[in-house]
Amino acid sequence: MIEAINLSKVYPATDHTKEVYALKNVSVKIEKGEFVSVIGLSGAGKSTFLRCINRMNTISEGKMIFNGIDITNYSENQLRDIRKKIGFIFQQFNLVKNISVLNNVLIGRIGYNSVWKNVLGKFSKEDIEKARHYINEVGLIEKIRVRADNLSGGQQQRVAIARAVVQEPDVILADEPMASLDPKLSDVILGLLKKFNYENNITILLNVHVIEYAKKYSTRIIGFNKGEIVFDGKPDELDHHTIEHIYKQDKTELENL
């Protein structure tokens, strides 16, 4: 359902930086229902890869195919229909802080409604019912009327998960969803993603830097190093040697950090 063909992302040279290849010739195919963890150092191209899938990034070379459609050069208008089928979970949750949990989750339904209804804030009964359902699923039904900024970080990320699932997406892209949370909460967040992966058959692409979590939850692991895929296989194929290869760093690079 997601297919990248010779995908490259180049950040052009500026006055004080050289041209940077964030992604280099990436070809990969992801099938419906997979739980894929993407691992690698920060700056290896994991986030860029995720953001090329829902085209929050432009693509420099190659193609991105989503559900059989080439979306490489889709305009903002055309992307609307694609993006409503792709959930995105951010490291910083990105909730609208001073509106309620319910309204935050209803934002996930925006792609399905007409612009004027959305602008007036008129959501249908079915949309509200769906939002309630998933708020309940992530265990926050008693907080439904609470303003988002009154929630803890872990609760906010669960709202963000509900916002993504209420889109009834084909895939959820999760960009380091536990990185700004207490490590204890990682299992809660990943458990929810696993649950929706299993029960709703939603494909999950998870950027993560803790290998144990990648191994524990995913059906497939992709390793990035300097914008290239250096590993693609099952969690149990990931041995000590490959991990070293994925996290290999040049000495000069380390000095530049």
Place this chain on the structure above:
Amino acid sequence: MNSDTLKNTGKFEFTKKLNKILLAIVLLQVVFISFGAVEFSLPKLIEGLPNMWKFLTGLFPPDFSIFPQVLDAVVITIQLALIGTILSAIIAFPLSFFAARNLTSESSIIGKIFRWFTQLIFNVTRSIDILIFALIFVSAVGLGPFPGVLALAIHSIGMLGKLFYESIETIDKGPVEALESVGASKSEIIRWAVLPQVMPYFISYFLFRFELNIRAAVVLGLVGAGGIGFLLNQYMMLFRYQEVSIILITIIGLVLSIDFLSSKLRKIVL
């Protein structure tokens, strides 16, 4: 560091000090000349003291009999400020979204022209004082509250517009990204990611502007725009200082109570 560079830094320090001294001399000169230009004179001030005393003693006792008339004038002044502020907010609100850098895409030329044009409107209206606008509008539509409202509204467009678009530019862009990722269009992004973030600031700036416009509306009365300033001017010209005193007391009460109310309200919204 070798001795050569040391010598150079010493030289550099010296020229820096010299520059500072020269700058101080020039500034003192400017201040001195300006004092002369405004005909500042202590003897004149002392000569005027008896007149001032006459005015101050004339204020007492305040004549409360005109209080109903004063209250009517106060209502007009408040209405003047209210309508002026509302009109300016209605215009500044939509314009500020075109002026904000983070909402107009860098690549679109039309967006750039809109931004440049709205910022120009804000800058021009902001830099011309209310009194000057009032003089222009009085000569256009005659005396009365109407030119006053226009003057308040036009000047406040620039003031509010700048505050509005600057608060749009400081929003957290995380929610904007989240809205983009669910497939929202520009108007939906503004409705759900921008407005909830900026509305408390907009309301607070509106109240603050209303507070300032109350004071401006008092002064506007002096140039014939009606309200309590107009009344004050009339009684001043008739040398009826006992009435003037009750007007002054009312103005102080009005400004203080509006300040108090607006700061309370602003604390609630922020």
